[in-house]
Amino acid sequence: MPRPSVFVTRLLPGGAIEFLKHHAAVRVWREEEPPLAEELVQQAARSDAILSLLTDRIDANLLSNSPRLAIVSNMATGFDNVDIGAASANNVLVTRTPGVLSETTAEFTIALLFATSRRIVEGDRSVRNGQWKTWGPNVLLGVDLAGATLGIIGMGGVGEAVARRGRALGMRVKYYSRTRKRDLEKELRISYSSFTSLLERADFVSLHAPLTAETKHLIGKAELDLMKPSAVLINTARGPLVNQSALYTALSRQRIAAAAIDVSDPEPMPPDDPLLTLPNVIVTPHIASASTATRSRMAMLAAENLVQALQGKLPKHTVNRNIARQWRERVRGRFTSS
Ligand code: GLV
Numbered sequence: 644m645p646r647p648s649v650f651v652t653r654l655l656p657g658g659a660i661e662f663l664k665h666h667a668a669v670r671v672w673r674e675e676e677p678p679l680a681e682e683l684v685q686q687a688a689r690s691d692a693i694l695s696l697l698t699d700r701i702d703a704n705l706l707s708n709s710p711r712l713a714i715v716s717n718m719a720t721g722f723d724n725v726d727i728g729a730a731s732a733n734n735v736l737v738t739r740t741p742g743v744l745s746e747t748t749a750e751f752t753i754a755l756l757f758a759t760s761r762r763i764v765e766g767d768r769s770v771r772n773g774q775w776k777t778w779g780p781n782v783l784l785g786v787d788l789a790g791a792t793l794g795i796i797g798m799g800g801v802g803e804a805v806a807r808r809g810r811a812l813g814m815r816v817k818y819y820s821r822t823r824k825r826d827l828e829k830e831l832r833i834s835y836s837s838f839t840s841l842l843e844r845a846d847f848v849s850l851h852a853p854l855t856a857e858t859k860h861l862i863g864k865a866e867l868d869l870m871k872p873s874a875v876l877i878n879t880a881r882g883p884l885v886n887q888s889a890l891y892t893a894l895s896r897q898r899i900a901a902a903a904i905d906v907s908d909p910e911p912m913p914p915d916d917p918l919l920t921l922p923n924v925i926v927t928p929h930i931a932s933a934s935t936a937t938r939s940r941m942a943m944l945a946a947e948n949l950v951q952a953l954q955g956k957l958p959k960h961t962v963n964r965n966i967a968r969q970w971r972e973r974v975r976g977r978f979t980s981s
């Protein structure tokens with residue numbers, strides 16, 4: 644039986660690629676930047692499985708032009724880069740890597756909370772610009788996290804890990820989420836809130852919702868107008884959750900105090916984006932899950948999901964489980980001799 648053909652869209656940390664090589668014929672895109680759309684379509688057309696990243700658009704065009712393709716293993720907890728409807732229509736299984744990045748992403752979120760509340764980036768910039776003239780009782784005053792209200796939107800793995808840290812720092816934590824988690828409310832002493840009341844009351848609003856058609860521009864002018872003038876917006880989830888031009892207007896008019904965003908729309912953020920002219924915004928290049936250990940774990944989980952699927956098994960982290968039966972039919976006996 645010929646070895647299954649797998650395309651990996653970038654060099655990955657840790658042992659994931661070596662692991663895949665035990666199970667398949669593997670081609671790896673070795674450039675720093677992702678393959679262009681046409682290249683990706685061509686590679687997908689030659690593959691039984693792809694290990695993709697959030698920078699790869701797995702769209703209807705690619706899926707309908709890849710008759711061999713049976714598995715897309717996305718190395719991310721989010722999967723908004725994959726057209727799930729088109730994948731299911733083409734009987735392609737899609738998997739993701741939740742859980743393994745929650746703690747690391749939450750640590751980074753808290754780093755952004757500190758960076759904004761204590762004006763760390765502004766402070767560093769003022770030293771570099773020669774503006775540090777003296778210790779001053781009124782210089783770069785910030786706000787304390789202890790006693791402040793943290794409003795978390797989206798209570799999945801990352802939202803929960805942020806809530807735990809917020810509580811450990813002495814913050815009051817409110818959350819809004821599609822699913823209410825009463826046990827967690829009791830355990831962490833956090834409270835459920837309506838979306839509107841969370842925006843009105845939080846000192847820090849932190850986004851942890853997936854990007855879907857419903858959550859696109861979840862935060863726009865109306866929502867920013869509800870926030871306190873002293874409030875800070877943190878986004879380590881997905882750029883399009885926020886209407887970026889509304890954010891620019893709110894920050895430049897000091898309708899809210901500050902923002903820290905690890906994700907933007909588009910990515911990468913062009914260096915001439917107006918947001919980058921403002922002192923009260925911190926922008927980082929989508930690195931919330933970027934620790935060596937976590938990225939290696941994400942890569943290995945993506946590789947494991949892919950190999951399980953090659954063995955005809957339904958991985959735990961399958962997104963479109965609804966096609967399991969047809970998909971099993973499709974791959975039966977194709978990659979394994981069983
Ligand atoms: C990162 O942004 C992820 O979704 O894993």
